[in-house]
Amino acid sequence: MAITRLKEIICPNQNCGYKGSPKKVARGNALVGIILLLFFLLPGILYFMFKSGYRYICPQCGMQLTADV
Numbered sequence: 368m369a370i371t372r373l374k375e376i377i378c379p380n381q382n383c384g385y386k387g388s389p390k391k392v393a394r395g396n397a398l399v400g401i402i403l404l405l406f407f408l409l410p411g412i413l414y415f416m417f418k419s420g421y422r423y424i425c426p427q428c429g430m431q432l433t434a435d436v
């Protein structure tokens with residue numbers, strides 16, 4: 368799995384103040400999407416449409432950052 372270098376962020380958590388690359392995590396659970404797709408086609412497609420992509424969290428405190436960082 369390739370490590371993507373992201374631009375440096377500053378954590379919005381004042382108690383943390385982490386500065387560096389954010390941690391990238393998958394937004395949705397692919398397995399849930401596949402199960403939905405197998406049993407209920409439309410909700411499965413919708414699940415993938417809305418849950419696809421990634422979100423970014425602070426690797427130090429786990430605070431979620433804006434998706435377009």
Ligand SMILES: [Zn+2]
Nearest residue numbers: 378383425428
């Ligand atoms: Zn933080």
